Amino acid sequence: MTTDENTTTTIVVREPLDPTPEQLLVLKRYANASRASFNFAFGLMDPAQRRWDRGRDRLVLEGLSWKEANRKAPKTFVPRASDVQRIFGAVREEPMLGPLREGETEYRRLYRWWAGVNAIVCQRAFRDAETAFANWRSSSRRAGEAVGYPRLKRVGQCRDSFRMMSVRLVGTDLRHVRIGGEKDPAGQRALIVRLHRPARRLARVIARGGVVKMVTIAREGSRWWASFNVRIDLPAPVQPSRRQKEAGTVGVDLGVAVFAATSEPVLTAAGKVQLFENPRHLDNARRQLRKWERRMARRYVKGLPARRQSAGWREARDQVAHLKGLVAQRRASTQHLLSKQLVTQFEHVALEDLRVKNMTRTARGTVEAPGRNVAAKAGLNRAILDVGFGEIRRQIEYKAKRHGVTVTAVNPAYTSQTCHRCGHVDRKSRRTRSLFECTRCGHVTHADIGAAHNIKHRALDPGRQKCSVETAP
Secondary structure: OOOOOOOEEEEEEEEEEEOOHHHHHHHHHHHHHHHHHHHHHHHHHHHHHHHHHHHHHHHHHOOOOHHHHHHHOOOOOOOOHHHHHHHHHHHOOOEOOOOOOOOOOOOOEOOOOOOOOOHHHHHHHHHHHHHHHHHHHHHOOOOOOOOOOOOOOOOOOOOOEEEEOOEEEEOOOOOEEEEOOOOOOOOOOOEEEEEOOOOHHHHHHHHOOOEEEEEEEEEEOOEEEEEEEEEEEOOOOOOOOHHHHHHOEEEEEEOOOEEEEEEEEEEEOOEEEEEEEOOOHHHHHHHHHHHHHHHHHHHOOOOOOHHHOOHHHHHHHHHHHHHHHHHHHHHHHHHHHHHHHHHHHOOEEEEEOOOHHHHOOOOOEOOOOEOOOHHHHHHHHHHHHHHOHHHHHHHHHHHHHHHOOEEEEEOOOOOOOEOOOOOOEOHHHEOOOOEEEOOOOOOEEEHHHHHHHHHHHHHHOHHHHOOOOOOOO
8 A cells, every 4th residue: 555645545444342341441551541541741831831921022022023033933842743752751650749648568650540541642742732732733724713822631621542552353253343452461451342333344454455544432421432544545536426416406404493404405304305304302301411410510519620529410420411412413414414415415515605603603792892692693604503504524535535525615695585586686585594585576485495505506607706785676
């Protein structure tokens, strides 16, 4: 298999795990070691980065621009992952300071979390910390919004996950994976963890020459997942099929009341559909979520860390995580189903270029100028994020490359107020949320389907991207 970056690509294959209770403890220990390793590297990199920031800020106060200050700031040594690994190797055996506890005969180690853990887990966490600071620094020099400053990973507030390379399929039934242990014979032995389902897709990718480069094992809700990063050869350019060429272009209007509306019928298991009903996964689970979140709040003892809370609080916390995990999985299933139906049935998919971050901005306002209808706007924001406009577009764009499909994002202005028959723009044409009746030509259609037709027309005719609002005669 070639290693040229121009001829290979990386895909991710996710497989659910079914570990035993004893294996769960090992996975949690690995995740805790990864979190502690990241925090150890953060503790070395953060002070050095802060020193550089203070030097730059002094130059800004002296009158230099931010760009000049970034270039002329005094050089500061920020440890890299290799430096952190060397420092950690020198201090990891240090004992804890202070007197021995009652009943102890020897000092405990200051850094106990690395014992019994594969060394690759700690090394990858060091690299993750280095990458986090590198991304933060580079984001201030590129176009777009800057990313947030790296933060410590706190127990109960970060995802339980770790990364390593020594994970592979074992057996002929494709139902088990081997997670590497320590080289020390007295340390943690390798684990043979059962999969929740046969890893047929992963096996097919490997059989075609794929090479597993890295595996991320993480807990989502109440289930652990293994995400395999597989390096494969780039396939030959794919051309649309005859059926896709015959279907042509489809416009897609995403919404809240209607999950998605299409300009052309889409073939589904229930027949040809143009209006996809919003499944409202979050709303369907809100009653159970509210119940367990309230129990979690009642059982919480202020001032105690998560590991010292009661068994009742931990039960409520696990139930909340389980319900949120189910909501996320159901939402992802709906998004994947819609995106695949679109890219496999049409040659060209047209979407709105939505600014989801602006659409979901809070209406709370400030103390001097408080907002209005804050609760209603919060509910709308929650519904928009539950649909996942940005995620649907991301899935369509990456799946389109596999099926030879063209994706176009058009200006969303006035798509629901424009008649796709005569092009007349008037907000009064939208009689109700779903009824559109043109005030000029009298054309009647569903408002969302009409918007999907306008999106399609703008994708086919870029001159329609800029439209002006007309008034009704």
